[in-house]
Amino acid sequence: MAVKRIGNRTIKFQNPPSIIGTSSIVGPKEGDGPLRSYFDLVLEDDTWGQKSFEKAEAKMQEEAIKLAIKNANLSVNDIHFLISGDLLSQIISSSYTAREIGIPYFGLYGACSTMTESMCLAAMIIEGGFADYVVCATSSHFSSAERQFRFPLEYGAQRKFSSQWTVTGAGATVLSANGQGPYITYITPGRIRDYGITDTSNMGAAMAPAAVDTLLNHFKDTGFTPMDYDLIISGDLGLIGRRIVIDMMKKEGYDLSENYTDSGIKIFDTVEQDTHAGASGCACSAVVFNGYVYKEMKKGTFNRVLVMSTGALHSTTSSLQGESIPGIAHAVTIEKSI
Amino acid sequence: MDNLTNKEYQEYVKKKVPKPDYLKNAIRAFFVGGTICLIGQIIRNSLFRFGFDEKAVATGTAIIMVFLGSLLTGLGIYDKIGKFGGAGATIPITGFANSIVASAMEYKREGYIFGVAARMFTIAGPVLVYGIGSSIVVGILYLIFTAGR
Numbered sequence: 477m478a479v480k481r482i483g484n485r486t487i488k489f490q491n492p493p494s495i496i497g498t499s500s501i502v503g504p505k506e507g508d509g510p511l512r513s514y515f516d517l518v519l520e521d522d523t524w525g526q527k528s529f530e531k532a533e534a535k536m537q538e539e540a541i542k543l544a545i546k547n548a549n550l551s552v553n554d555i556h557f558l559i560s561g562d563l564l565s566q567i568i569s570s571s572y573t574a575r576e577i578g579i580p581y582f583g584l585y586g587a588c589s590t591m592t593e594s595m596c597l598a599a600m601i602i603e604g605g606f607a608d609y610v611v612c613a614t615s616s617h618f619s620s621a622e623r624q625f626r627f628p629l630e631y632g633a634q635r636k637f638s639s640q641w642t643v644t645g646a647g648a649t650v651l652s653a654n655g656q657g658p659y660i661t662y663i664t665p666g667r668i669r670d671y672g673i674t675d676t677s678n679m680g681a682a683m684a685p686a687a688v689d690t691l692l693n694h695f696k697d698t699g700f701t702p703m704d705y706d707l708i709i710s711g712d713l714g715l716i717g718r719r720i721v722i723d724m725m726k727k728e729g730y731d732l733s734e735n736y737t738d739s740g741i742k743i744f745d746t747v748e749q750d751t752h753a754g755a756s757g758c759a760c761s762a763v764v765f766n767g768y769v770y771k772e773m774k775k776g777t778f779n780r781v782l783v784m785s786t787g788a789l790h791s792t793t794s795s796l797q798g799e800s801i802p803g804i805a806h807a808v809t810i811e812k813s814i
Numbered sequence: 815m816d817n818l819t820n821k822e823y824q825e826y827v828k829k830k831v832p833k834p835d836y837l838k839n840a841i842r843a844f845f846v847g848g849t850i851c852l853i854g855q856i857i858r859n860s861l862f863r864f865g866f867d868e869k870a871v872a873t874g875t876a877i878i879m880v881f882l883g884s885l886l887t888g889l890g891i892y893d894k895i896g897k898f899g900g901a902g903a904t905i906p907i908t909g910f911a912n913s914i915v916a917s918a919m920e921y922k923r924e925g926y927i928f929g930v931a932a933r934m935f936t937i938a939g940p941v942l943v944y945g946i947g948s949s950i951v952v953g954i955l956y957l958i959f960t961a962g963r
Binding site for chain 1: 824826892916921
């Protein structure tokens with residue numbers, strides 16, 4: 477009997493795991509954005525002295541993991557599992573990082589939903605008594621993503637208004653069976669929603685129905701209303717995706733206009749920094765959560781937050797073959813105290 | 815939300831995406847493309863002045879424009895021109911050079927054979943295939959309709 481399940485899709489933790497350390501590392505453009513002061517490290521050079529953007533991304537993830545563990549006052553050998561993923565084919569940033577970290581590792585592909593996907597799994601592993609400390613991590617890099625998914629950097633193409641800017645950065649979260657909080661109290665893992673959007677430069681619209689589906693189920697299962705949260709923040713829906721979510725939720729009878737935002741909107745000044753519909757990438761929700769949200773929770777600005785990373789689970793092959801974009805969203809409730 | 819069909823959602827999304835400003839883009843493309851052509855014309859006239867014949871001038875102009883497009887790509891300037899000018903920067907021969915040089919630069923890390931050489935034409939390849947292909951078709955049509963005259 478799965479006694480920790482409530483409603484259809486949600487898990488309520490009996491011994492909520494605590495977040496005991498976080499870290500966020502970002503590239504120069506993210507460092508110029510409005511959240512600059514929340515990041516642990518802002519790089520001056522987005523290659524970080526490495527020979528390729530892929531190596532730079534792996535280095536960011538590795539340093540982010542080490543920093544989060546250090547911030548938790550632990551050493552790498554105290555950690556029982558590393559759960560991480562990224563956007564590059566065969567999740568190389570995460571696997572090369574895991575090679576350096578040298579602890580048991582589960583590699584995930586959840587695209588930009590990786591941050592909360594890994595937190596959902598880590599929280600369940602801890603609640604189940606299978607580990608005391610688990611580190612969750614993810615990374616993305618504008619230049620490594622561009623070359624895999626889009627055009628060469630120096631190619632003079634115009635970006636559509638609906639396109640989003642991949643965040644260069646890495647974030648890591650250390651979860652513990654014991655701690656002073658903030659705690660993960662509920663999770664609502666997402667299911668794939670796909671309404672046939674094929675335009676890879678409009679990922680916000682492709683993922684928005686998945687976000688709505690997760691939110692609806694979360695509210696139904698937990699009995700919470702949007703106003704029970706100080707902040708509801710999605711991963712990388714951007715300006716268009718956020719508008720769609722607010723619209724669709726309103727039709728279902730939930731008013732999100734007050735306290736709902738998106739990491740892809742928070743991280744850049746979309747006009748000043750010319751990022752069109754906002755930001756995207758695994759690191760988008762990772763650095764906004766581990767930097768901004770976590771630090772504001774520690775300060776007491778937010779007491780209960782719903783973090784929901786969103787992923788577009790297509791590939792370059794599927795989109796060339798005209799397949800639509802499967803979207804997903806995993807929600808995690810984080811509370812300062814229990 | 816359960817009753818929402820794919821078609822309804824796609825129609826709805828269309829309304830949510832701001833339309834590009836076609837007039838502004840067209841004006842920018844006109845001036846950027848026009849400026850590139852003007853530079854080409856200046857080079858062409860200058861070459862004539864140096865005493866080259868028509869065939870040499872046509873070749874020389876193309877070579878110089880390709881060089882300029884490549885140089886500006888290498889200096890990291892052409893992508894900014896392209897972002898501003900759109901098709902005005904993509905269609906002229908300088909844009910063709912940009913697509914090849916940008917790809918060659920991007921994939922250098924994957925080596926000179928499977929990186930630079932193999933992927934140099936990822937963007938320009940289709941232009942070459944269909945450009946040369948359609949010229950062959952036109953050539954055959956020309957041959958058919960002029961045969962026996």
